[in-house]
Amino acid sequence: MDRDEHVLITGGAGFIGSHLARALLKAGRRVTIIDNLSTGLHANVADLEGDPNFRLFVDTIQDVPLMQKLMLDCGTVYHLASAVGVKLIMEQPVATIDTIYQGTEVVLRLARRYRNRVLITSTSEVYGKSEKVPYCEDDDRVEGPTTKHRWAYACAKALDEFLALAHWKETRLPVTIVRLFNTVGPRQRGQYGMVVPNFVQRALRGEDLEVHGDGQQSRCFCHVYDVVRALILLADQKSNCLGQIYNVGSTEELSIRQLAELIIRETGSESKLRVIPYQAVYGDGFEDMRRRVPSIQKIHEAVGWTPSLSMQDIIQDVASDLRVQMAND
Numbered sequence: 001m002d003r004d005e006h007v008l009i010t011g012g013a014g015f016i017g018s019h020l021a022r023a024l025l026k027a028g029r030r031v032t033i034i035d036n037l038s039t040g041l042h043a044n045v046a047d048l049e050g051d052p053n054f055r056l057f058v059d060t061i062q063d064v065p066l067m068q069k070l071m072l073d074c075g076t077v078y079h080l081a082s083a084v085g086v087k088l089i090m091e092q093p094v095a096t097i098d099t100i101y102q103g104t105e106v107v108l109r110l111a112r113r114y115r116n117r118v119l120i121t122s123t124s125e126v127y128g129k130s131e132k133v134p135y136c137e138d139d140d141r142v143e144g145p146t147t148k149h150r151w152a153y154a155c156a157k158a159l160d161e162f163l164a165l166a167h168w169k170e171t172r173l174p175v176t177i178v179r180l181f182n183t184v185g186p187r188q189r190g191q192y193g194m195v196v197p198n199f200v201q202r203a204l205r206g207e208d209l210e211v212h213g214d215g216q217q218s219r220c221f222c223h224v225y226d227v228v229r230a231l232i233l234l235a236d237q238k239s240n241c242l243g244q245i246y247n248v249g250s251t252e253e254l255s256i257r258q259l260a261e262l263i264i265r266e267t268g269s270e271s272k273l274r275v276i277p278y279q280a281v282y283g284d285g286f287e288d289m290r291r292r293v294p295s296i297q298k299i300h301e302a303v304g305w306t307p308s309l310s311m312q313d314i315i316q317d318v319a320s321d322l323r324v325q326m327a328n329d
């Protein structure tokens with residue numbers, strides 16, 4: 001198989017990466033994953049290990065000699081490895097900055113040497129606390145102070161974007177940046193502060209759903225299957241889309257309180273809502289955004305992508321996955 005058909009996924013044993021790996025294998029590609037299993041799980045990809053087109057390396061992307069070898073083998077690199085989740089980021093601020101910035105620096109430096117096609121996963125967090133609705137890719141960023149750890153994630157990801165665009169500008173490295181908004185679906189776990197799996201699990205157990213703040217903050221949730229489709233469409237573009245940034249997310253907006261109520265209804269649960277102040281959950285130094293809605297016009301115009309699955313589809317898929325997991329625990 002030629003190098004172009006062989007892809008490397010950093011962070012491929014994580015939530016999005018493991019779905020991406022399956023989709024690419026199904027499309028006939030050869031897939032190599034590197035993941036240090038910090039938030040990813042071997043179980044997410046264990047069933048792929050018999051496939052001759054699949055390889056897993058349990059290691060860090062900061063291991064340069066190994067990364068050199070892997071990137072030489074592969075044409076395209078989907079760079080997903082990162083510290084992820086508000087709770088983890090608040091608890092491990094040093095590791096967050098190190099992993100995000102140093103890891104991406106390694107990927108881009110080697111991609112420049114071996115001329116890989118690179119897709120970098122950034123985040124809607126880079127828009128910061130801008131109150132503009134919806135967010136467009138060229139909008140100003142509004143970040144909080146460096147004394148509030150929450151902003152370290154957004155700043156480190158923004159620095160990754162600067163570095164990727166600088167490589168494009170200087171050497172035409174074929175890089176595309178994707179700003180993911182809230183992505184949800186099977187295999188995402190609630191322990192790092194992810195709201196949908198957390199609420200669904202509590203609803204299935206009949207426990208109270210803890211709504212942080214006043215619950216009026218809203219988000220748009222996109223099914224991971226739709227997100228994976230967007231990543232592949234963009235990475236497969238070898239001339240359009242280079243040196244560009246694209247929002248990827250759903251435009252169906254709902255408040256966290258509405259989300260909790262919908263999950264209770266969809267799962268037929270008897271759970272109740274419990275409102276908890278942010279300070280009690282994250283301590284001092286936490287700030288949250290009221291709304292975060294993407295404009296997806298740019299990606300739609302570039303590759304024809306729009307999300308196809310609804311919030312109800314997401315809740316049903318997450319609930320089915322968690323029921324299996326809870327039965328096995």
Ligand SMILES: NC(=O)c1ccc[n+]([C@@H]2O[C@H](COP(=O)([O-])OP(=O)(O)OC[C@H]3O[C@@H](n4cnc5c(N)ncnc54)[C@H](O)[C@@H]3O)[C@@H](O)[C@H]2O)c1
Pocket residue numbers: 010011012013014015016017034035036037038039040041059060061062079080081082083084099103121122123124179180181182183184
């Ligand atoms: N899930 C979302 O809603 C969302 C939103 C915005 C951006 N993103 C971005 O999408 C990407 C994937 O996120 P996810 O939701 O699948 O999270 P995840 O935590 O499931 O995946 C990240 C993976 O990276 C791995 N990893 C971390 N540090 C590593 C290192 N140094 N070396 C090798 N592997 C390492 C982890 O073990 C994990 O498997 C991340 O870059 C994240 O910032 C996700």
